[in-house]
Amino acid sequence: MTFWKDAGFSYLKYVQVASRALRSVLKEEAKVQALKREDTVLKVSRWANGKQGELKFVDPKNQH
């Protein structure tokens, strides 16, 4: 049950990976709808001492 926790994944990362897997095996029309929910262009920037860090793309596939 907690193989993913032992591997160092947080619950949210585990859920994201599992949802991706589910979406990829759906049938055609449901898949098209579901893939729309995967669309993300999110960017994150980590700040240190009041200085903005580099804006990095949050890649949903590369979770670790």
Add this chain to the structure above:
Amino acid sequence: MFSTAASAKAVSFLAGPLSTQTAGMATLKEIQIRRRSVQNIGKITKSMKMIASTKVPKAQKIMESARVYGAASNGLFQHAQTDFADSKKPLVIAISSDRGLCGGIHSSVSKAMKADLRKNPESTVVVLGQKVKIQLSREYRDNIALHFEQVAKTIPTWDETAAIADIILEKAKEEGVDSAKIFYNKFKTIIAFETTSIPTFTLEALEASPKLSTYEYDDGVLANFAQFAFANTLYWAVAEGNASEMAAKRTAMENATKNAGEVIAKLTLTFNRTRQAAITNELIDIIVGASAM
């Protein structure tokens, strides 16, 4: 066709009140140019309003479903009577977006954040959206730990919010955060929103809840639930903020179109008056000239 320049010269040595006509005649073209540009602006704001009005119901639907998830996971906290102890390391999260032209949405969140930061100047700050980041980074640069851009670019999705939540949770663990508050715009009606904050609880706060013993659970479930609840609450706040933004954008563009219409009406009147004054002056020239012969 009489040359307006010639008439202008002829009229220029007439006294007082008519000298304003000279200025009027010379700017007939200017008034026309201005009127045309305001008309174009009016067309743009009108189409922006149309676009925003089509986005509002969609955003509202997403918000309704997000509410259900958010309310469900927060229900546990309410029943278990989870609460913050004195928080020594608070985290505040601001929900906004990168888009402008939507009324007072972003400034409202910034104001609420600043008021909170004045009370707790040691808080760690996370900002979703460029607009509030710009406003907060003037005074509170040192508090900002993370900021996100391109949030909910098309629509808010749980997947994206979960990714954000995950990054925030990692950072919160690094900093030893013990409580979190999310500032967002709650969608009240299509013309009204309210900036409020909602608390989210850490695993420790959940475990310390007075009524937690009324629940039965397996080991490890609470940790998962705390993360899931945080993602739900964040998704709820992002969805509400998104709906408020679309509604505010619609209202702002509607007002802009209305104002543009008023400016056009005023300019049209000025233009007509100026044109008529020019014609009257030319007539005077002719009559005076004719009577002199």
